Amino acid sequence: MINLDFESEKVYNTGRAPINIHAFKVPLGKVHIIKERCKECGYCWTYCPKEVLEKSDYVNKNGYHPPRIKKGKESACVACGMCEAICPDFAIFVEEIKNE
Numbered sequence: 001m002i003n004l005d006f007e008s009e010k011v012y013n014t015g016r017a018p019i020n021i022h023a024f025k026v027p028l029g030k031v032h033i034i035k036e037r038c039k040e041c042g043y044c045w046t047y048c049p050k051e052v053l054e055k056s057d058y059v060n061k062n063g064y065h066p067p068r069i070k071k072g073k074e075s076a077c078v079a080c081g082m083c084e085a086i087c088p089d090f091a092i093f094v095e096e097i098k099n100e
């Protein structure tokens with residue numbers, strides 16, 4: 001599997017990178033969590049490819065712990081939309097913000 005690593009501008013396993021890599025910006029996402037809808041299935045924090053999310057200490061009205069952004073990961077979301085797509089309770093959505 002080939003993964004693009006935009007931080008180090010290398011492609012894993014090959015050391016190669018696209019010649020126009022600077023023409024692309026990594027998207028930046030802002031995560032919105034609707035805490036009271038969450039049922040703590042854990043899909044969002046399990047499958048986020050950037051490990052942005054974790055279970056919070058907060059307990060919602062149904063007794064579940066919704067996700068929160070991990071400390072130090074406030075700018076790590078790349079707006080891939082995985083958490084939004086995978087949440088069975090529509091409790092999380094992502095807004096792509098300008099990455100200047």
Ligand code: SF4
Nearest residue numbers: 048077078080081083
């Ligand atoms: S949009 Fe992608 S990177 Fe951002 S929090 Fe959701 S799963 Fe993680």
Ligand code: SF4
Nearest residue numbers: 038039041042044087
């Ligand atoms: S995927 Fe949705 S319901 Fe499951 S823990 Fe995340 S926010 Fe909660």
